[in-house]
Amino acid sequence: MDTIDREEVDEVCALAEAGQQDYDARFELSRMLLEPIEDEASDSKMIACCKGCDHCCHLRIEAYEFELDSIHAYYLRELNSEQQAKIKEAIVERYPIVKDLGDQEQRSINVRCPFLIDSQCSIYPVRPMSCAGYNSCDDSLCKRSNDDPNDTSFGIPQDQNIGYMKMRQMxxxxxxxxxxxxxxREIISGMHRRLFG
Ligand code: SF4
Ligand code: SF4
Incomplete structure (x- = not known):
């Protein structure tokens, strides 16, 4: 894995600052952070992850505030009114379920991510790094975990190279x-705050 150099750090700083006013800079920052993780995942010969596989999109998802701002900006600018209405409705429905839950409490019930529409991530290009870095070498275990989140008798085998790349980007x-x-911050509560104050 390559080291982090000063130039890269400065670029993240500059894009984050410009992104406060400029959607394109915000989007570029998301892509700069996500692409190395995505490249590692597409090179992997081990993982079972594929389009339409969405058991992991019921886990508790956390994102930095700047990632939530990017998701919010993408939602406003790139999604159509039908997609926006579905997401809003899902957030209204699920926010009361998660708002007072801690990490482990939410993991023990699993809550479907509001951005999951027809088994696809509606905000894929700007999804949190925590989503991009999550992976599994056995989708049947993801299903089993989603079907019964309280069954902790097994782990999810992962390609560590993807996880390391996520840690590098963090x-x-x-x-x-x-x-x-x-x-x-937890994604449903974070988006509820942005959409409803
Ligand atoms: S982590 Fe599991 S549920 Fe998620 S895409 Fe990969 S195999 Fe499917
Ligand atoms: S943001 Fe996208 S990838 Fe992440 S949990 Fe939600 S639907 Fe899945």
Whole structure:
């Protein structure tokens, strides 16, 4: 895995600053962070992940505030009114379920992500790094975990190279924006705050 250099850190800083006013810079920052993770996933010979496989989109998803801002901007600019209405409706329905839940409590019930429409991620180009870095070498275990989230008798086998790349990109975020993983927020509550105040 390549090291993080000063130039890359400066680029993240510059895009994050420009992104406060400029949608294109915000989008570019998302792509800059996600593409290395996506490349690692597409090179993997081990993972079972494929389009339409969505058991993992019921897990608790966390994102940095700047990722939630990018998702919100993408929602407003790129999604049509029908997609927006479906997402809004799903957030209204699911926010009361998750708003007071801790990490483990939400993982023990699983809640479908509001951005999942017809088994596809409606915000795929700007989805959180936590989604892009998640993977599995056995989709039957993902299904089993989703069917019974309280069954902790097995783990999900993953391609560690993808996970390492996600950690590298999170380290880049920490160096550039001084954000640790502890500052990630749950996605449904984060979007509810942006859409409804
Ligand atoms: S992590 Fe599991 S559920 Fe998600 S896409 Fe990969 S195989 Fe499917
Ligand atoms: S943001 Fe997209 S990839 Fe992530 S959980 Fe939601 S639908 Fe799945």
């Amino acid at each position: 380290a880049l975020v920490q160096m550039a924006l001084d954000l640790s993983f502890e500052e990630e």
